[in-house]
Amino acid sequence: MREYRLYKYRIPVDSQLILRNRFLKQREGIIVYVKCGNNEGYGEIAPLPEFSEETLEQAKEQVIDWLSRWDKARQCNQKLSLDGLYPSVAFGLSCALAELKGKLNEEGNYQVAPLCYGDPDELYQVLDNMQGEKVAKIKVGMYEANRDGMIANMLLEAIPDLSLRLDANRSWTPEKARMFAKYVNPEYRSRIQFLEEPCKTREQSRAFAKETGIAIAWDESVREADFKVEAETNLAAIIIKPTLVGSLDYCIDLIQQAHQQGLKAVISSSIESSLGLTQLARIAKQYTPDTIAGLDTLNLMDYQLLRVWQGSTLPLLDLNSEFISEINIE
Ligand SMILES: [Mg+2]
Structure with missing residues (x-):
């Protein structure tokens, strides 16, 4: 029944x-x-x-x-x-x-790339307690592009084993994207694992990557009708947000296509409760075991729901x- x-x-x-x-x-x-x-x-x-x-x-x-x-x-x-x-x-x-x-x-990957909201002191503390690979994520494009560039540069300079994931959510014009890159020492740029969708169009983002040597990742693009998983120069990853993308089978298909093309697939949250978030951690463990997922959103909420996120003390x-x-x- x-x-x-x-x-x-x-x-x-x-x-x-x-x-x-x-x-x-x-x-x-x-x-x-x-x-x-x-x-x-x-x-x-x-x-x-x-x-x-x-x-x-x-x-x-x-x-x-x-x-x-x-x-x-x-x-x-x-x-x-x-x-x-x-x-x-x-x-x-x-x-x-x-x-x-x-x-x-059952087993999940609860290691996350901590989201940094621009306060480097906070990030130092979190990174100090981090086991293994040190990866942090910064949202860029909300303030001045040169400020974003300076913060990224400062963090990469201060923490030699840090790599960064950046996300611009398509907010920069080519000029602003260039302004950002200007402040990031070329020697550190390879430690930017990827910058998600720097510019308004894929063409502009590709041109930015080519010009600066900073790797990019597709996120919004993955949800567009004409999107195909295709390896290209300077493309490091695709971001998969299952709540916005679709069924588990469809997500697994995208992950497999990415891996076949030599791209990282990063399972990422759409601010689900701890119920959905722990399932995303399990999906990440099962299908993208070598990649840290983008799931550092639980603490935006005041409570957990039905399932406990490993280590969380939220009620x-x-x-x-x-x-x-x-x-x-x-
Ligand atoms: Mg993004």
Whole structure:
């Protein structure tokens, strides 16, 4: 017998969190629970405002519809496709089903590239406690490009075994990107693992990489209809944000294509709760074992949800908590 339940969650987040043009005061999403015999699985469906094309309401309607067909399909013994679903719905459902079928290993990769918000002193401390490879991530493009360049240069100079991942979210004109690079000592540039999408267009980003020798990575591009995983000069990685990309199978396919082309695939968060985030850590462990994932977003939230992120002391919410309510499915 197949069973399923849906819950809605609402978790307060750090008041500093700005997504593109808006402050995010709470993170909302849907928890999917599926059960078959003695097996069960959970998944998280959490469209990210400003980034996902679907709203939470649309996702809710779609998942209710899919689950009712899944329930019926059991009787005709057919496998129900996730094709055509919104990315967040496909991802959440596929995780729940993967847990149900025992396809997602328990062990996760909880090593993260700490996000640095521009205060180097804070970063020194975090890096001091970091085991193994020292990688930090800095969001650039929010302030002056020369300031970004100086901070990156200063960190690379001060910490000789540090490598950096930078993310400009397509915010620079070619001139601003050049201004950034001007402040980064050419000797340090190879320690920038990649700079995600420096410019507005892929062409401009390619030209920047060619001119400066700074490796780039595709992130926004991965979600565009014309995108193909293709090795190119100065391209180091593709960033995969499953909530924005789609089902687990589709993400695995992208990872395999990247590896075949000699590119890194970096599993990255879309600010999921600890439920989705720990699943991303497990996916990273299983499919990108040699790469540190981009999952340092849990501390933006005030609580964890159902699952504990290794080492986190944030309070844990269960299904009975005031921030979670069951969705009535009629
Ligand atoms: Mg990015």
